[in-house]
Amino acid sequence: MSQVFFIFLLLLATLIRLPLSILIVVLRPLVPFFKKRLNFERQNFLEEECRSFKKDNLKADYCFEISSEGELEQVRPLIEAVLKSEKKVEIIYSSPSVEVKCHNLYKSHPELIRLFRLPLLSASPVNILYFQSVWEWVSAPVVVFCRYDFFPELLTLKLFKKKFILVSGAFKKTSWFKLQSFMCFDVVIAATDKEKENFTKLFSGTPKKVFSCDFRVPRITARMQKAAEVLAQKDVLTTYIDVLKALPADQKIILGSAWPSDMPILKDEKLIAAIREKKLHLLIAPHKLDDEFVLRLKQSCIELFGEENVGVVNNQTTYTHHPVVILQMGGVLCELYSLFSLSYVGGGYERSIHSVLEPFVSNNAVVVGPKVGRSTEYDLASSLLPDEIHVLNRADSFYTIKESMNLETLNRSKREELRVESAREMKAVIAELLG
Numbered sequence: 001m002s003q004v005f006f007i008f009l010l011l012l013a014t015l016i017r018l019p020l021s022i023l024i025v026v027l028r029p030l031v032p033f034f035k036k037r038l039n040f041e042r043q044n045f046l047e048e049e050c051r052s053f054k055k056d057n058l059k060a061d062y063c064f065e066i067s068s069e070g071e072l073e074q075v076r077p078l079i080e081a082v083l084k085s086e087k088k089v090e091i092i093y094s095s096p097s098v099e100v101k102c103h104n105l106y107k108s109h110p111e112l113i114r115l116f117r118l119p120l121l122s123a124s125p126v127n128i129l130y131f132q133s134v135w136e137w138v139s140a141p142v143v144v145f146c147r148y149d150f151f152p153e154l155l156t157l158k159l160f161k162k163k164f165i166l167v168s169g170a171f172k173k174t175s176w177f178k179l180q181s182f183m184c185f186d187v188v189i190a191a192t193d194k195e196k197e198n199f200t201k202l203f204s205g206t207p208k209k210v211f212s213c214d215f216r217v218p219r220i221t222a223r224m225q226k227a228a229e230v231l232a233q234k235d236v237l238t239t240y241i242d243v244l245k246a247l248p249a250d251q252k253i254i255l256g257s258a259w260p261s262d263m264p265i266l267k268d269e270k271l272i273a274a275i276r277e278k279k280l281h282l283l284i285a286p287h288k289l290d291d292e293f294v295l296r297l298k299q300s301c302i303e304l305f306g307e308e309n310v311g312v313v314n315n316q317t318t319y320t321h322h323p324v325v326i327l328q329m330g331g332v333l334c335e336l337y338s339l340f341s342l343s344y345v346g347g348g349y350e351r352s353i354h355s356v357l358e359p360f361v362s363n364n365a366v367v368v369g370p371k372v373g374r375s376t377e378y379d380l381a382s383s384l385l386p387d388e389i390h391v392l393n394r395a396d397s398f399y400t401i402k403e404s405m406n407l408e409t410l411n412r413s414k415r416e417e418l419r420v421e422s423a424r425e426m427k428a429v430i431a432e433l434l435g
Contacts, residue, residue, distance in 0.1 A: 068095035184225035191376035217422035240319035257354035
C-alpha cells in the first residue's frame with residue numbers, strides 16, 4: 001500500500017511541476033540562477049542531438065540518467081556495451097559539468113545517441129511553449145539510473161511500464177522517500193558487497209535482482225594502462241613528467257580535485273620547510289579550472305611557501321622547476337596518479353570527498369578530509385586496505401600521517417586482485433543486463 005501511495009505522490013508532484021515552472025520563469029529576471037539554468041535547459045530546443053527519437057518514429061533501447069561526470073564514468077561501460085551492439089541510447093544529464101563529455105559521445109555515434117538536459121526548472125508533464133516533458137522525450141523501454149537523481153518526473157516513467165535499473169546503489173542517508181524509490185527498481189547493481197546485502201534484504205520476497213559491482217575500477221584500470229600514452233600527448237608536460245618520474249616516492253605528493261578549503265592541510269612547519277628547501281614536491285590539481293579558482297589556490301600557496309616556490313602549468317605555460325605546481329589542465333588527473341604513491345583527495349571540507357578510487361586503484365596511499373559519509377568509493381577502499389586510506393581528524397595532521405607511512409610497501413597485490421575481480425564482475429553483470 002505504501003508503494004501505491006508513493007507512486008500517487010510522485011504523479012501529483014509531476015503534475016504540479018508546470019505551474020511551478022511558470023512561476024520560476026516569471027521570477028527569472030530577479031534570480032540569476034534561474035536565468036542561467038533556464039538558458040541551459042532551453043538548449044534542448046536548439047540542438048539536433050537533443051531531438052527525441054520519437055519525432056523520427058524511432059525508439060531507443062536504453063535510456064541513461066546521470067547527474068555529472070562521476071555518474072557518467074560509472075555507467076560508461078554499459079553505454080559502450082550498448083553502442084557496440086549498435087543499439088540506440090538516450091542520455092539525460094542534469095549538470096553542465098558533464099556536457100562536453102556527453103556531446104563527445106554523441107559525436108562518436110550520432111545515429112545511435114540522443115541527449116537531453118534534465119529540465120529541473122522548466123519541467124512539465126507535456127511539452128508546451130518553453131516547458132519540457134521527460135515523459136514525451138524518453139522512448140526507451142529500459143531506464144538506467146546512477147546513484148541518485150530520484151526526481152518525480154523520472155520515477156513516474158515506471159507508470160509507462162519501463163524497466164528500471166539502478167547502478168551504484170547505496171543506502172546512504174536512507175529515508176522513507178529513498179526506500180520507496182529503491183522499490184521502483186527491477187535490478188540494482190550495488191556499490192559494495194555490504195550494500196548488496198542491504199538491497200537483498202529490502203527486496204526479499206520479490207523477483208528483483210541484485211548484483212554487486214563498481215564499474216569505476218575497470219574504467220580506472222583502462223586509463224592506468226594508457227597513462228603513459230595520454231601524458232605523452234601533452235607536449236607542455238614533457239619536461240615535468242620526466243621530473244616526476246625521477247623523484248622518489250616519499251618526495252612527491254599530489255593533491256587531486258583540490259579546493260581552497262583543503263589548503264589548511266599544508267599548514268605544517270615541517271612540510272613548509274621541506275618544500276622551501278626543495279626536498280618535497282607538491283602537485284595540486286584544482287577541482288575547478290577557471291582562472292579565479294586557480295588564483296585562490298595560488299594565493300594560498302604563496303602565503304605558505306613564498307611566490308618564488310609556486311608555479312602554474314597550463315596549455316600555455318610549461319614547468320619551470322617550482323617545488324609547488326598548480327596544474328590548470330583537465331583530463332589527466334587519473335593518469336597523473338600513476339606517477340605518485342601518496343595522494344590527498346579534495347572535497348572533504350566541502351560537501352563530500354571526490355573520487356578516491358582513481359588514486360587508490362593506481363597504487364596510491366590516500367588521505368582525505370572528514371566528509372566521507374556520501375562516498376561509496378571510500379567504503380570500498382577502506383574495506384580492502386583500511387591502513388592505506390586515512391581520514392584527517394585535524395587538517396594539520398596531514399604531514400604527520402605522511403611521515404608515518406612507508407610508501408615502498410603499499411599492498412599492490414590486493415589492488416591487483418580488486419582490478420581483476422572487478423573486471424570479471426563487470427563482464428558478468430553487463431552480460432546479464434544486456435543479454
